[in-house]
Amino acid sequence: MTLSPSVLSVPMAPGVLPRCAEARCVVRSNLPVNGEYRLLTLDAPPEVLDCQPGQFFQLLCPEPEGEHPFLRRPMSIYGYDAEAGQLQFLYKVAGAGTRGLATLRPGGMLNVLGPLGQGFSMPQHWQDLLLVARGVGLATLAPLARAAQRSGRRLTAICSARRPELAMSVDLFRGYGAEVIVVHDEDGSSTPEALRGLIEARIAAGRVDAFYTCGSSRLLRLLQDLGQRHGIPGEIAMEQQMACGLGMCQACVRPFREEGGIVQRRVCREGPVFPLLEAIA
Amino acid sequence: MSAADLSVRLGAMTLANPIMPASGTFSEDLADVFDLDLLGAHVLKTIMRGTRAGNPVPRVCDLQGGMLNAIGIPSKGIEDFRSRMLPYWQGYRAPLVVSISAHTLDEFARLCAEVSLPGVAAIEANISCPNIEADGNAFAMRPDTTAEVMRRLRAETDLPLWAKLTPNTGEPVAVAQAAEANGADALVTANTALGMAIDVRTRRPRLGNGMGGMSGPAVKPIALRMTYQCARACTIPVIGCGGIATLDDVLEFLIAGASAVQVGTATFQSPTVMARLVAELGDWMQAQGLASLSEIIGSVEMPEGEAA
Ligand SMILES: Cc1cc2nc3c(=O)[nH]c(=O)nc-3n(C[C@H](O)[C@H](O)[C@H](O)COP(=O)(O)OP(=O)(O)OC[C@H]3O[C@@H](n4cnc5c(N)ncnc54)[C@H](O)[C@@H]3O)c2cc1C
Ligand SMILES: Cc1cc2nc3c(=O)[nH]c(=O)nc-3n(C[C@H](O)[C@H](O)[C@H](O)COP(=O)(O)O)c2cc1C
Numbered sequence: 120m121t122l123s124p125s126v127l128s129v130p131m132a133p134g135v136l137p138r139c140a141e142a143r144c145v146v147r148s149n150l151p152v153n154g155e156y157r158l159l160t161l162d163a164p165p166e167v168l169d170c171q172p173g174q175f176f177q178l179l180c181p182e183p184e185g186e187h188p189f190l191r192r193p194m195s196i197y198g199y200d201a202e203a204g205q206l207q208f209l210y211k212v213a214g215a216g217t218r219g220l221a222t223l224r225p226g227g228m229l230n231v232l233g234p235l236g237q238g239f240s241m242p243q244h245w246q247d248l249l250l251v252a253r254g255v256g257l258a259t260l261a262p263l264a265r266a267a268q269r270s271g272r273r274l275t276a277i278c279s280a281r282r283p284e285l286a287m288s289v290d291l292f293r294g295y296g297a298e299v300i301v302v303h304d305e306d307g308s309s310t311p312e313a314l315r316g317l318i319e320a321r322i323a324a325g326r327v328d329a330f331y332t333c334g335s336s337r338l339l340r341l342l343q344d345l346g347q348r349h350g351i352p353g354e355i356a357m358e359q360q361m362a363c364g365l366g367m368c369q370a371c372v373r374p375f376r377e378e379g380g381i382v383q384r385r386v387c388r389e390g391p392v393f394p395l396l397e398a399i400a
Numbered sequence: 401m402s403a404a405d406l407s408v409r410l411g412a413m414t415l416a417n418p419i420m421p422a423s424g425t426f427s428e429d430l431a432d433v434f435d436l437d438l439l440g441a442h443v444l445k446t447i448m449r450g451t452r453a454g455n456p457v458p459r460v461c462d463l464q465g466g467m468l469n470a471i472g473i474p475s476k477g478i479e480d481f482r483s484r485m486l487p488y489w490q491g492y493r494a495p496l497v498v499s500i501s502a503h504t505l506d507e508f509a510r511l512c513a514e515v516s517l518p519g520v521a522a523i524e525a526n527i528s529c530p531n532i533e534a535d536g537n538a539f540a541m542r543p544d545t546t547a548e549v550m551r552r553l554r555a556e557t558d559l560p561l562w563a564k565l566t567p568n569t570g571e572p573v574a575v576a577q578a579a580e581a582n583g584a585d586a587l588v589t590a591n592t593a594l595g596m597a598i599d600v601r602t603r604r605p606r607l608g609n610g611m612g613g614m615s616g617p618a619v620k621p622i623a624l625r626m627t628y629q630c631a632r633a634c635t636i637p638v639i640g641c642g643g644i645a646t647l648d649d650v651l652e653f654l655i656a657g658a659s660a661v662q663v664g665t666a667t668f669q670s671p672t673v674m675a676r677l678v679a680e681l682g683d684w685m686q687a688q689g690l691a692s693l694s695e696i697i698g699s700v701e702m703p704e705g706e707a708a
């Protein structure tokens with residue numbers, strides 16, 4: 120029997136469209152990308168493929184032998200293609216949930232919930248975009264790079280990694296027309312000081328309208344400082360431990376700076392993408 | 401959709417069906433996933449009078465067959481409830497149940513009076529949250545404190561008043577009877593069980609608050625036991641809550657004596673689960689040829705010698 124992707128359909132209130140859906144997807148492939156990362160490609164029903172770059176899914180991970188991940192695990196959308204009916208995740212095997220994902224074989228099923236959260240915005244006047252990301256954070260920025268290319272923006276991607284060979288997605292970003300700069304820990308090119316020089320030179324040349332980044336506190340602090348000094352806006356995709364992923368349980372809050380003081384926001388609902396200057400490292 | 405009559409009575413209230421969300425695991429955000437008017441009632445996250453930040457992260461961690469949470473009732477306060485939440489929920493047909501809590505009797509009583517507003521169908525007194533006092537202490541740990549708080553709340557409202565109990569007490573029957581004797585119109589059994597988990601590598605608790613409340617399938621036998629004990633010992637209706645995820649779970653609680661059930665953690669695994677349970681319960685009633693759920697509520701057949 121061949122399985123086909125489908126949504127668990129439930130009645131909606133009249134006139135209301137589901138914002139997200141729970142769907143059964145079929146695994147097309149689940150391949151190691153390098154030692155640490157795997158690329159999971161799913162056949163997904165159209166109901167879950169109206170995605171925005173920066174949004175995420177909650178994956179109901181299978182149980183690896185001897186372990187029992189209970190809650191869903193959040194994963195950024197790495198790729199989505201409504202025409203091909205495909206959804207992709209790039210993940211790092213970290214614990215029980217992601218070890219469970221690694222057991223998926225072609226033809227197997229995965230229950231996903233999504234798309235969730237607020238994605239990146241790309242106002243018209245942000246023409247020269249600078250992406251700075253490290254590790255699996257690059258997964259989050261991949262669909263943004265594709266959207267930037269489609270709307271004719273100029274794109275520079277600084278990919279940071281421990282070793283040059285671990286700088287994933289270099290070809291992918293190049294494929295989206297980005298100028299790619301790989302920095303790494305082994306030669307010291309990835310330190311905040313080194314990056315500061317690199318980025319300031321580009322700002323001086325008038326080539327940065329906005330920053331996009333994710334995850335790393337060090338990168339956040341650097342970009343906030345540069346953003347403040349040079350009046351450059353930006354956005355960051357953030358993470359937090361989650362339970363529901365929908366905004367119901369308040370598990371995933373983080374503090375943010377607002378006009379009136381510090382406020383708590385839900386990463387799953389108000390985020391995961393937030394204005395760079397409001398984020399707190 | 402099945403045509404079966406799923407209505408249940410909870411004292412003076414009638415619910416279209418016995419499936420409702422558990423406090424703290426439900427919000428308007430679920431309307432993005434299914435029509436919330438399919439539910440028997442809407443139970444909101446516990447509110448407190450003032451604004452509260454809630455506990456440090458991580459606020460949740462997962463376990464085999466369940467999870468721990470120490471959210472800590474972040475609250476936007478009574479004003480946000482009146483001006484924003486109440487008008488939103490009044491847009492639905494399903495009855496609105498407002499969960500309230502407080503540290504002191506005076507604050508609890510005042511909040512109870514303040515939320516007794518048109519559009520509110522019942523008040524659920526959360527006298528059992530393990531996450532707001534040290535070591536999980538709460539009014540519902542003891543019969544005397546339960547009696548005192550329920551008496552104060554009863555004096556403040558004419559609305560149906562539900563008492564949400566805790567599985568952490570050693571005297572569940574005495575607590576349930578104290579709630580009934582002091583004006584509770586229904587009991588909710590139960591809140592989370594106080595638990596803990598430690599990361600062996602770091603030797604730190606896996607929750608930012610140290611301890612937290614356990615929920616999910618692993619606690620179901622405890623909540624079911626308590627539902628049975630309370631239904632047997634009290635005359636007011638009991639609402640079962642704890643680990644419910646499947647149709648059989650719902651039926652188990654009804655057979656044990658619950659008149660309705662609340663579904664919490666299961667919604668995190670499958671946000672559509674409550675809509676499915678309503679449909680499956682209807683199909684089951686038809687297949688069984690039952691005219692009313694009252695035919696199965698409390699129908700447990702206990703072994704000889706065991707008081708039923
Ligand atoms: C919005 C969002 C998008 C994400 N996108 C990706 C992605 O594209 N690729 C990817 O590999 N990972 C991503 N993550 C992180 C991923 O969710 C966690 O690595 C995963 O949940 C770990 O689960 P586990 O069971 O394998 O490991 P666990 O044993 O649960 O945890 C292993 C380690 O990961 C940490 N962790 C667990 N859950 C989270 C979480 N929700 N957020 C941050 N850290 C966590 C734990 O504290 C622990 O240090 C994302 C997280 C969020 C919130
Ligand atoms: C994340 C989370 C938050 C909760 N918040 C509340 C709350 O604010 N008030 C309350 O009375 N119970 C709260 N509970 C307890 C649930 O309402 C319910 O009693 C408990 O989780 C057991 O049911 P379950 O196993 O179906 O989740 C919370 C539970 C969870 C998991």
Ligand code: FES
Pocket residue numbers: 360361362363364365366367368369370371372385386387388
């Ligand atoms: S994970 Fe539940 S509110 Fe964000």
